[in-house]
Amino acid sequence: MSFLTIQNVYHCFFTEKEASLTLANIELEMQEGEFISFLGPSGCGKTTLLSIIAGLLQPLEGRVEIEGEAVTEPSSAIGYMLQQDYLFPWKTIEENIVTGLRITGTYSRETRQYALKLLEQVGLADSVQLYPRQLSGGMRQRAALVRTLATNPKILLLDEPFSALDYQTKIKLEELVCSLLKEFHKTSILVTHDIEEAIAMSDRIFLLRAKPGHIAKVIAVPEEIRNMSPIQARQHPAFTKLFQLIWKELESLEVQKS
Numbered sequence: 001m002s003f004l005t006i007q008n009v010y011h012c013f014f015t016e017k018e019a020s021l022t023l024a025n026i027e028l029e030m031q032e033g034e035f036i037s038f039l040g041p042s043g044c045g046k047t048t049l050l051s052i053i054a055g056l057l058q059p060l061e062g063r064v065e066i067e068g069e070a071v072t073e074p075s076s077a078i079g080y081m082l083q084q085d086y087l088f089p090w091k092t093i094e095e096n097i098v099t100g101l102r103i104t105g106t107y108s109r110e111t112r113q114y115a116l117k118l119l120e121q122v123g124l125a126d127s128v129q130l131y132p133r134q135l136s137g138g139m140r141q142r143a144a145l146v147r148t149l150a151t152n153p154k155i156l157l158l159d160e161p162f163s164a165l166d167y168q169t170k171i172k173l174e175e176l177v178c179s180l181l182k183e184f185h186k187t188s189i190l191v192t193h194d195i196e197e198a199i200a201m202s203d204r205i206f207l208l209r210a211k212p213g214h215i216a217k218v219i220a221v222p223e224e225i226r227n228m229s230p231i232q233a234r235q236h237p238a239f240t241k242l243f244q245l246i247w248k249e250l251e252s253l254e255v256q257k258s
């Protein structure tokens with residue numbers, strides 16, 4: 001059985017004057033522990049699709065299932081990390097990373113220890129009592145990652161989590177996220193505009209097209225790249241080849257659109 005199944009999902013947004021079809025016929029299956037990316041132009045519906053998977057938004061039609069159970073509302077099984085870190089500015093890093101534990105009623109000595117251990121793993125042990133404003137952008141995203149992982153979600157949804165960071169910080173975070181997710185065997189979906197990031201991190205890449213948003217192509221990342229860390233992967237000849245292929249695919253999708 002697949003870990004995540006998306007069947008025939010359609011979504012529409014309504015305004016006073018019109019209804020616009022945002023997503024059409026989204027079909028997808030994912031195995032446990034798999035890492036996939038959604039790559040596609042701005043406005044093609046990537047965040048909308050993540051929100052539906054997270055149970056924050058009900059699709060007009062279709063069904064999302066995690067381990068055979070329909071997703072109908074947000075739950076602690078699903079961890080959602082956004083482009084902006086949304087840490088609470090008035091709370092210390094420790095209070096921030098246990099927020100999910102408190103909301104889900106799972107805060108205990110053990111779960112707190114687990115969150116603090118994760119914080120140490122991402123190199124923020126010395127920041128426990130600091131406030132978000134005292135941290136750099138990359139440090140804040142690491143804290144946000146810990147907050148997302150602290151509740152031990154079954155699936156991680158990452159909506160452009162690195163896009164506001166400088167190149168070096170971004171690649172270091174990619175490395176960190178990849179190794180953490182492998183260690184905990186997490187199933188993850190990454191939304192990105194960055195072809196390199198998608199190749200370096202994913203097992204499969206879903207290319208989306210706009211109006212209405214749909215899956216235009218699915219590309220499997222070759223095993224030799226998948227087995228490498230994001231930095232190593234970038235050095236591999238197969239990486240450049242795949243980059244060019246995806247670049248061309250995205251361009252041809254653009255041409256078909258116009």
Ligand SMILES: Nc1ncnc2c1ncn2[C@@H]1O[C@H](COP(=O)(O)OP(=O)(O)OP(=O)(O)O)[C@@H](O)[C@H]1O
Pocket residue numbers: 013014022040041042043044045046047048049
């Ligand atoms: N709450 C909303 N009400 C009405 N329209 C919306 C709403 N949210 C998104 N849309 C529209 O749905 C479409 C898809 O938006 P979405 O945010 O999912 O795109 P995206 O692929 O995540 O874009 P980006 O890459 O810029 O983040 C856009 O045309 C957007 O204007």
Ligand SMILES: [Mg+2]
Pocket residue numbers: 046047048159
């Ligand atoms: Mg978006």
